[in-house]
Amino acid sequence: MAILKPTSETGSSPKTGTGRRSFIWKTGAAMSAVVASTVAGFSKSGADRSTELQDQIGRLTSRLASLEDANAIRSLHQAYESRLTEGAYEEVVGMFADAAEVVYNGGLFAGRAGIRRLFCNYFASRQAGKKIEPAPGFEPDPAEQRDIVEVAADRRTATGRFPYSMQAGEPMTANSSLVDMARLQGGGIVKWWEGGIYEASYVKVGDSWKISRLEYRAASKADYR
Numbered sequence: 001m002a003i004l005k006p007t008s009e010t011g012s013s014p015k016t017g018t019g020r021r022s023f024i025w026k027t028g029a030a031m032s033a034v035v036a037s038t039v040a041g042f043s044k045s046g047a048d049r050s051t052e053l054q055d056q057i058g059r060l061t062s063r064l065a066s067l068e069d070a071n072a073i074r075s076l077h078q079a080y081e082s083r084l085t086e087g088a089y090e091e092v093v094g095m096f097a098d099a100a101e102v103v104y105n106g107g108l109f110a111g112r113a114g115i116r117r118l119f120c121n122y123f124a125s126r127q128a129g130k131k132i133e134p135a136p137g138f139e140p141d142p143a144e145q146r147d148i149v150e151v152a153a154d155r156r157t158a159t160g161r162f163p164y165s166m167q168a169g170e171p172m173t174a175n176s177s178l179v180d181m182a183r184l185q186g187g188g189i190v191k192w193w194e195g196g197i198y199e200a201s202y203v204k205v206g207d208s209w210k211i212s213r214l215e216y217r218a219a220s221k222a223d224y225r
Contacts, residue, residue: 069158070149073202073209077147077162080211084129084166089119096211097203103215105168126169127191134165135193135222158209160200164216168194193222 076095083091093116096102101110102118109118123129148161169191194216201213 065155066151069151069155069204069209073149073151073158073160074147076202076209076211077160077198077200081131081164084119084123085131087124087130089124090116092119096214097205100210100212100214102213105216105218128166128168130167132165132167132193134195138193138195138220138222156204157212158202160198160202162198162200163196164198165193165195168192168221194218195220 080092080095083089083095093112096112096115098112099110100112100115101108102115103109104118104122107118109115119129145163147163149158150160151158196219197217199215199217200211202209203212204210
């Protein structure tokens with residue numbers, strides 16, 4: 001009687017299982033690679049979005065800080081005009097940086113001593129600097145009435161442009177009995193109205209803004225009366 005021997009199919013089962021396991025392993029590895037790549041892509045995209053958001057926040061913060069600086073400079077200018085009108089000249093001098101300079105009526109007044117001489121001597125004795133309304137017929141162009149403040153990117157310096165309208169004066173130089181009498185009565189000063197533009201530069205000293213340069217650019221004058 002013939003004896004049947006196991007065929008090669010019996011021995012091929014392990015090979016088939018091994019191939020299937022190999023296929024599953026390769027498929028799983030490929031899927032893992034795709035998932036890892038996708039996760040990395042999402043992670044990178046999230047990081048980019050976070051960086052972009054931080055940049056936007058930084059720009060907005062810087063913009064807000066610059067606006068606060070501009071408002072502080074406008075407040076400084078308003079205080080400057082108010083102190084001039086009140087005749088508080090020492091306070092006016094304190095609004096300038098140590099190495100500041102002022103250009104007024106063709107003269108240059110530099111440093112703390114020069115600025116004090118301008119305001120405490122020149123302005124005080126000549127009754128100048130008081131803010132008044134424009135003289136009739138000399139009203140400035142509305143386009144020139146806007147104040148402009150520009151703060152530098154480093155927020156340490158700035159420039160400003162402001163319209164002004166003020167009383168100015170100059171002692172009478174003629175020698176006569178009438179002039180002498182006017183002087184005795186506290187007069188003897190020729191007064192006029194002056195309007196124009198302040199051109200100013202500012203510097204931050206510590207956390208406070210100071211005027212570093214101020215120029216009066218007169219555009220028109222009229223007799224004070």
